[in-house]
Amino acid sequence: ELKVEQNPLFLSMQEGKNYTIYCNYSTTSDRLYWYRQDPGKSLESLFVLLSNGAVKQEGRLMASLDTKARLSTLHITAAVHDLSATYFCAVDGNQFYFGTGTSLTVIP
């Protein structure tokens, strides 16, 4: 079974700071997705990464994929309070395998 681990599980950061969330997975896949979930809500698609070396950016978030290292990162630049949410990565290995999630709190 494909395992997906996120690091850290909990992240508290000040507004204006930068940080990176890591997503490691255990078997070969070249399709990885990042989602945001607000409390009591479903998943909002952030990024779709479909090849090794893929990098995508939207606002203060940037995601990258290294399929050889089986690693994806979600980088947060100059965090703002509105980014507070739980972030999940998901790896496509015939089915979606979700990471453990990273609960992000941005403190004013």
Added chain:
Amino acid sequence: GAVVSQHPSRVICKSGTSVKIECRSLDFQATTMFWYRQFPKQSLMLMATSNEGSKATYEQGVEKDKFLINHASLTLSTLTVTSAHPEDSSFYICGGSRDSYNEQFFGPGTRLTVL
């Protein structure tokens, strides 16, 4: 595009009753639909995968007789929780995929509370 709806968004029922949750793809044909459950502060756990017109494939540990899945058309899948018990209380999310890239689009979720 790629919008998925779920109904109801929230349901409270008594123990022993059955609850049906509908999942519809509104602007695309979902060849495959997925059902997940999520407990508070945990990740999503895949319950089953269904293809239109076929029997659902259940994940290990998920009781197929308790969680009945019907994928009657390319735009509708239903999950029926039969004889619900308090331990079935959870957040249920459906996902639909339409193409070979398998990107899933998720519904807004259904919060089930069994008293």
